[in-house]
């Protein structure tokens with residue numbers, strides 16, 4: 001981004017007292033799903049890495065250690081059914097709007113939560129689950145912690161365009177492994193971390209993100225040391241010689257091809273079925289190879 005494109009949003013942002021506020025539309029949305037088990041599986045897969053707390057074994061949120069300090073301290077929210085400390089006040093329509101656009105019911109933008117291409121079927125199951133009486137979403141008064149952005153973090157956020165609400169006609173691919181893999185790489189946000197940078201992602205058409213799946217994005221590990229994401233394209237510097245079984249073991253158990261432990265912030269996805277992890281693997285074999293050697 002060049003300096004000119006920073007000027008207008010920057011000026012508005014400073015003039016508005018550094019508040020990022022969006023207009024929200026009211027969406028009528030009825031979650032039709034009754035499949036709470038599938039809803040829980042999807043919520044773990046899509047929201048769990050940020051919102052699931054392994055100590056309290058519920059969705060009461062935690063600190064996200066992987067965000068660069070320059071952006072600030074980021075805590076995910078408590079999304080249990082508690083109306084004060086959790087997401088109990090969210091209507092199904094407000095949840096659908098938040099997931100599709102990244103904008104909260106009070107008009108705050110959370111760009112990293114943006115899932116514009118999720119099929120209604122999956123969105124339904126997630127919303128039905130969040131409204132269910134499963135123990136992991138029982139009202140909890142635990143506070144996740146308060147997110148504090150630095151001025152640079154706020155300026156960066158003010159550059160990110162919020163998504164427009166799209167009533168998705170996207171169907172979840174069923175029989176085509178390549179399309180299912182593409183859908184999962186999009187909705188499980190693999191490409192957010194495994195492409196060049198968070199700043200050059202294309203949420204509507206993920207494959208157009210800079211350095212798509214070629215790795216090199218700089219994150220922080222659990223001890224806040226810099227860590228760069230590996231290349232997952234079908235190149236010798238990527239996963240060209242990985243087998244499907246090695247790939248599944250890596251993403252479900254956190255053990256790499258060379259038997260080393262894959263560290264935070266790589267989330268584990270043990271809820272993926274064998275068919276789904278195979279689909280991701282098959283899809284990654286079809287994307288353009290990128291030469292980029294990243295030392296783990």
Ligand code: HEC
Pocket residue numbers: 043046047048049050051064074075076077079087090098099104105106110112113126147
């Ligand atoms: C990459 C991490 C990440 C993922 C994935 C994620 N969230 Fe969040 N979410 C956050 C953070 C961080 C906040 C708090 C941001 C803040 O306070 O500014 C948040 C806030 C929220 C809130 C509270 C909004 C408010 O009104 O304050 C809800 C509800 C929510 N998330 C639901 C979800 C659901 C449902 C999913 C899965 C479909 C999801 N999130 C996926 C990081 C994430």
Ligand code: HEC
Pocket residue numbers: 066184185188189190191192193194219227228229230231232247250251256257261262263264265266267269280296
């Ligand atoms: C929050 C960021 C993040 C997300 C989301 C993420 N990864 Fe990762 N991934 C990483 C990091 C960081 C590493 C390297 C960890 C290390 O060096 O120990 C990694 C490592 C890997 C590895 C091991 C590669 C190697 O060369 O050893 C594979 C395979 C992988 N990720 C696949 C995926 C898939 C598939 C998805 C989506 C389902 C995904 N990742 C989502 C951050 C992420």
